[in-house]
Amino acid sequence: MHLKNLLIFLFLISALSSCISTKQLTLLSEEESVANDSTHVYQTQKTPYKAQIGDxxxxxxxxxxxxxxxxxxxxxxxxxxxxxxxxxxxxxxxxxxxxxxxxxxxxxxxxxxxxxxxxxxxxxxxxxxxxxxxxxxxxxxxxxxSGFKFTVTGEVGSPGTKSLLQDQLNIIEALANAGEVSFTGNKRDVKIIRQYPEGQKIHSIDLTKATAFQSPYFMLKPNDIIYVRPLKQKSLGTGTTAVQSLSTILTVLTLLTTTILLTTR
Incomplete structure (x- = not known):
């Protein structure tokens, strides 16, 4: 009975830790009070681009x-x-x-x-x-x-350096051109590496909230590097869907149960 309870406990802990919530997957979610207000407007921060070495x-x-x-x-x-x-x-x-x-x-x-x-x-x-x-x-x-050049790497469908014939580009458009963020990509902490006269700086933006529109990093600058970090669930190796995660967990628990039963006989 003790072994059964232990296995159930381990299963629940594993299942909870491997789940990817809807909030982690959804882009630009609004707070309930704002979502009910159809007149709410988000102002994006647009600043003129200044020429850099290599342009x-x-x-x-x-x-x-x-x-x-x-x-x-x-x-x-x-x-x-x-x-x-x-x-x-x-x-x-x-x-x-x-x-x-x-x-x-x-x-x-x-x-x-x-x-x-x-x-x-x-x-x-x-x-x-x-x-x-x-x-x-x-x-x-x-x-x-001559082109809006940027690089996308990490958890996206098509990483690499892109160049678009347009003057302005936001991060949603950039990710769309890179095959979108994968299921295991961390949309809450997307990194933007930006070039400045004094060197490179790393910034973060949370794309799961609509307030991202107001971030100074929502609008990209030429030569920006976008890095989408993996969710911790990927490092656990529990799969990209609920079915795959449960299947992996059940397989591990089955092996664990078999091992315990064989060693206690």
Missing amino acids: VLSITVKTTDQNLAQLFNPVSNSEANIGNSTSGSYFNGFSVDLHGNIRIPTLGEINVLGFTLDEIRVKIESLLLRDYFKTEASFFVTVKL
């Missing part, structure tokens, strides 16, 4: 003077669009070197480190007005990132 910028100068246009845009649009758009932008874009500079035909080196894309555009326009154009109406400058 590749796509810069285009548009003007009615085709000779000047060819001078500032030596690679034509048709050439730039050959093959993959992201790789085309990488080879034809302007790389930010170790000194924070880019080199533009006829304009030379321009320091862009720590400047927003709008600030870089204004810099280029000022140089063009000084040396080549009489009025701002004579030309139009666009400055964009």
